[in-house]
Amino acid sequence: MLIPTAVRADGAIKVDVLVATTRRPTDTPGVLFSGERGKEPQVTEISVSIPSDSARKVGQVQWPAKLPANPAKEFATVSVTPLDRTGAQGWLRQHLPKSRRVMVFVHGFNNRYEDAVYRFAQIVHDSKADVAPVLFTWPSRGSIFAYNYDKESTNYSRDALEEMLHRLAKEPSVGEVTIMAHSMGSWLTVEALRQMAIRDGHVAPKIQNVILASPDLDVDVFGQQLAELGQKRPHFTLFVSRDDRALSLSRRISGNIDRLGQVDPTVEPYRTEFEKAGIVVLDLTALKGGDRLNHGKFAESPEVVQLIGNRLIAGQAVTDSDVGLGDRLGAVALGAAQTVGGAASVAVSTPIAVFDPATRRSYDEQILRLGTAAGNTVTTAVGQ
Numbered sequence: 001m002l003i004p005t006a007v008r009a010d011g012a013i014k015v016d017v018l019v020a021t022t023r024r025p026t027d028t029p030g031v032l033f034s035g036e037r038g039k040e041p042q043v044t045e046i047s048v049s050i051p052s053d054s055a056r057k058v059g060q061v062q063w064p065a066k067l068p069a070n071p072a073k074e075f076a077t078v079s080v081t082p083l084d085r086t087g088a089q090g091w092l093r094q095h096l097p098k099s100r101r102v103m104v105f106v107h108g109f110n111n112r113y114e115d116a117v118y119r120f121a122q123i124v125h126d127s128k129a130d131v132a133p134v135l136f137t138w139p140s141r142g143s144i145f146a147y148n149y150d151k152e153s154t155n156y157s158r159d160a161l162e163e164m165l166h167r168l169a170k171e172p173s174v175g176e177v178t179i180m181a182h183s184m185g186s187w188l189t190v191e192a193l194r195q196m197a198i199r200d201g202h203v204a205p206k207i208q209n210v211i212l213a214s215p216d217l218d219v220d221v222f223g224q225q226l227a228e229l230g231q232k233r234p235h236f237t238l239f240v241s242r243d244d245r246a247l248s249l250s251r252r253i254s255g256n257i258d259r260l261g262q263v264d265p266t267v268e269p270y271r272t273e274f275e276k277a278g279i280v281v282l283d284l285t286a287l288k289g290g291d292r293l294n295h296g297k298f299a300e301s302p303e304v305v306q307l308i309g310n311r312l313i314a315g316q317a318v319t320d321s322d323v324g325l326g327d328r329l330g331a332v333a334l335g336a337a338q339t340v341g342g343a344a345s346v347a348v349s350t351p352i353a354v355f356d357p358a359t360r361r362s363y364d365e366q367i368l369r370l371g372t373a374a375g376n377t378v379t380t381a382v383g384q
Contacts, residue, residue: 108183
């Protein structure tokens with residue numbers, strides 16, 4: 001997959017990604033790094049060609065049907081350049097946009113090296129994020145039967161990720177850093193930040209936003225990790241989905257403790273705990289997933305990837321009005337038949353439901369008014 005092709009198709013977009021890894025190098029052409037654990041972190045610049053928007057669906061990686069890839073219809077590798085520390089620093093300075101933002105992506109369970117590279121290139125392109133893209137890929141064997149090996153590989157990679165984040169935060173040309181982690185990569189990300197907070201007394205101030213997509217994290221452990229990050233921690237946003245089948249399996253493997261990416265943010269104790277911690281939760285349960293496990297909705301939904309690029313990476317607040325929840329509330333208020341018995345389900349009736357402290361306060365007030373209006377309507381109707 002990663003053997004460079006010299007062919008460039010008309011309209012194809014090139015995405016440059018800086019890739020840091022704790023994987024072991026391999027001599028197999030086009031693989032570069034295996035799923036085994038390397039002794040020292042390595043850095044590579046990889047340029048990926050993505051077909052024009054007219055030739056693909058937003059949210060999807062068009063894997064080659066055969067090799068070499070057809071850049072007009074499929075993702076293809078343009079160049080692969082190993083870098084040393086000085087070269088990586090030069091790449092970063094060259095690719096920083098005017099916003100001076102860096103986006104770090106940490107992939108999840110069951111990912112090969114090329115899986116992570118192509119998926120992140122797709123997210124960067126489809127979200128139109130104004131960032132310098134940096135991928136951190138850890139030793140996953142890319143097998144559904146290697147769950148425990150992958151989990152230990154995240155622990156193996158904590159120091160390397162922490163060190164990379166330190167270097168990004170200390171780089172004068174960098175203004176701020178957003179981290180987005182998927183699935184098991186969420187454990188690695190929060191652990192690295194926890195280590196940083198313990199060592200330094202705080203998380204580096206430039207690390208302002210952390211986005212956890214379908215986080216494969218024990219909810220009790222996450223609560224402890226969050227507390228150890230301190231009061232001046234980054235802003236957290238969660239993407240959850242109650243129909244995530246991959247997390248259902250993880251829950252069974254992990255002693256039937258709720259996984260963070262599968263909780264219902266409308267019920268206690270999660271509703272109150274998220275509000276107290278200032279965590280924004282985007283519930284994607286009503287969205288149709290692109291895979292049978294419903295584990296990759298954050299990257300496959302055009303609405304979600306655009307939300308990531310337009311708002312979350314820029315550190316802007318996402319509220320119900322951004323995704324139509326406010327409109328739903330208005331629609332529910334139109335008639336007593338819709339209002340009675342319907343208020344409790346309003347929050348999940350839109351494809352993307354947002355739960356953040358400000359929205360929750362507004363939502364509660366509107367629900368209270370709706371309930372009062374419904375009661376008055378029913379009273380009038382029955383004459384009592």
